[in-house]
Structure formats: C-alpha cells, structure tokens
Amino acid sequence: MIAAMRMTTFWNAIEDLNGAAWSQREWTEILGDEWAPAATLLRPTDKKAEDLVCRRGCLDGCMRRVVPLIDGRLRAECGNPSPICDSVFLDEAEVNILALDPQKLAKALHNALSLIGEAEKPRLARAAFLGRYEISPGRGFPVFLYLPQPMFSPLIDGLDSVADSPPSPRLVLVPSRRSLTLAEVQRLKAQQATSMALEDILLWQARKGFQISAEPSILFAGLIDGIIGLEKIRKPSITVPTGTTWEDIELDLSNAQQFTATILGRTRIIVPHDLDMVKGPLNKPTLQWTLLEQFAHARGRLAIGASSAQRQKQKLVEKLNAAFGLHDEPFDIEGGCYVSRFKISADGLAAAAKRKRRTS
CATH class of the missing domain: 3.90.226 (2-enoyl-CoA Hydratase; Chain A, domain 1)
Structure with missing residues (x-):
C-alpha cells in the first residue's frame, strides 16, 4: 500500500516566495519527493529564470547565471568572479518559472x-x-x-x-x-x-x-x-408542529417586509426580525430577506447565479432553518435554478396593489 505524503516543504515554500513562483529546476531541487504532487498545483508563466541558486555545490548558496550556448542548450555557471561550483547543463523546461495556481x-x-x-x-x-x-x-x-x-x-x-x-x-x-x-x-x-x-x-x-x-x-x-x-x-423563533417539513410551509409576501405564513393550517405574520434578518440600529432588512422576497416574486424558482449570490442563499438557508427549527435543505436544484421545497409567492402583495388601483 502506498503511504500518504505530507507536503510541509511545499506549503512553507509558497508562503516564502514572492508570487509563490520559482524555476522548475529550483522547485524540483527543494521539493524532492514532494515535486510530483506539487506540480499538479503549479502553472507555467511567461517568464524564464536568468539565474539559479546553487544548492549543492556551494555552502553560501551562490547564484548561477543561465547562459545560452551556440548549440541551443543552456548552462548554469557560477556567478562568483572566481568560480567555486561546477557548471550544469539545463533542459529548456528547467528555467521556466512556475507559480502556484x-x-x-x-x-x-x-x-x-x-x-x-x-x-x-x-x-x-x-x-x-x-x-x-x-x-x-x-x-x-x-x-x-x-x-x-x-x-x-x-x-x-x-x-x-x-x-x-x-x-x-x-x-x-x-x-x-x-x-x-x-x-x-x-x-x-x-x-x-x-x-x-x-x-x-x-x-x-x-x-x-x-x-x-x-x-x-x-x-x-x-x-x-x-x-x-x-x-x-438559539431557540426557534417560529413554533411549528412536531414532524413539520418544508413541504408543509407556505409563505405569501402579503405586504412590504411582511409574509403571511401558513403551516399545517395555522397562519401567522412573519417580519424580518422573526427570521433574524435585520441589521444596524434601524433594523433594516438584510440581503437574505431581499433574496426571500425575490423567491416570492419568482414563485420559488431563481437562477443559481454567481458565487456571491450562492453565499447569500446559503445564509438564507441557515436563517430559515434556525427560525423554523428545521435541519433540512429547503431548496432543491433543478435546471440551473434553486427551487424552494416550500410554497412561496407574492400573491398577497399583488392583490393589495390591485385593490389600490381600483380605489384610486
């Protein structure tokens, strides 16, 4: 059985190097057995090394200059005025600068x-x-x-x-x-x-x-x-009967910053504070409340969106589970969209707007 390897040298190296970059020759010399796994995390850059640190021939770690030869090969030569280490021939790939990806x-x-x-x-x-x-x-x-x-x-x-x-x-x-x-x-x-x-x-x-x-x-x-x-x-702020699932819950955006919740035939009003979705001294609704309103207008189906939107969705999940005392995922994923397992709409808000138009 092949033993698993720790990569202590690599993790320390990427932290010490400016830009987490080095020539391939230096990566392989310093990493030893860690080179193979490390190579899967590196990417080539458009730069090439002009000099290399001598790690084997010099106690003081002199710099070897990379010199192109007439025949197309490369050679690393000691940078000291009086050479104290042997020159080495290099493959072209060895002078490529590789950086952490x-x-x-x-x-x-x-x-x-x-x-x-x-x-x-x-x-x-x-x-x-x-x-x-x-x-x-x-x-x-x-x-x-x-x-x-x-x-x-x-x-x-x-x-x-x-x-x-x-x-x-x-x-x-x-x-x-x-x-x-x-x-x-x-x-x-x-x-x-x-x-x-x-x-x-x-x-x-x-x-x-x-x-x-x-x-x-x-x-x-x-x-x-x-x-x-x-x-x-954190005790749930909304009491639900034992055994309640998300499919048993209906939310209707009935007014600005207000939902009417129906849970197994029982009805109550829910405001942002009930879901711990307020912030600041004025208790303004958070982005999670805004996202819940968007689900209501879209009747429970919203495109997944960018990573920032996904984080807000996950925070919404946490707030909903905490408020209702549930631990299940309230949204499924279908066709690139989040789809709520509970019924949600803005019918109440639409009806109120319609009544207002009639009376005006």
Missing part, C-alpha cells in the same frame, strides 16, 4: 473536503471563500483559503472578509502553522473562526490525489461542537 489549489481542497457551493476566485494575500462543509443538509460552516505573501504591503489586510463578518463557526485554511501571527489567530477566534494549516490536514496519495488526514468528524470536531452549541442556545 490558486484556482487549482482551491479545486483540490474543494474535492478533498467535499465542499458544496461555488468557490470565489482565490488570490494571493486575500482570503477567499472555498465553499461550505455540511454536517447535514442546511447545517455546516463556510471554509476560506488564505495564502499570505511577503510581497504584499502590511497595510493590506487579507483576512478582512473573514474577521469582519458576524461571528459564527467557520474554517480558515492557511499553508503552514506559521502563516498567521498570534494577533491574527486571536482576531479569528474572537469571530469564532478556526484556522488550520494545510501542512497538518492535507495529504497526497498517488492514486487518490489530495485527501484530508482524518475523518471529518474528528478533524472538525471543534467546529461541529460550536454549531451544535449555537443551535442549543
């Missing part, structure tokens, strides 16, 4: 963690949403990837998108244990965000590719416990 890494992590949802386009030095890890339908936590880089200004805060959002259990993946400062770790913890290093949780196996190092129930135990703890604290 954040999108390939995002795809590998998406698959290894079995995430749902579309990932944002990841960038160096900026935290990007990768998707959601689901414990069960409608219950889970968002996952972010953060790739710090030495070339970026310290004034750029790449964790803004994670740390400045409302506190909730979430996971931030970083390359190594030294990726975050103590202050950054504490800032994330204050927002209930957990950081994990790829050097600890991600393995490579030739036949299976990238995979996580332990069962999700063990690896994410702290995050799962956090979600369960919040569910115990």
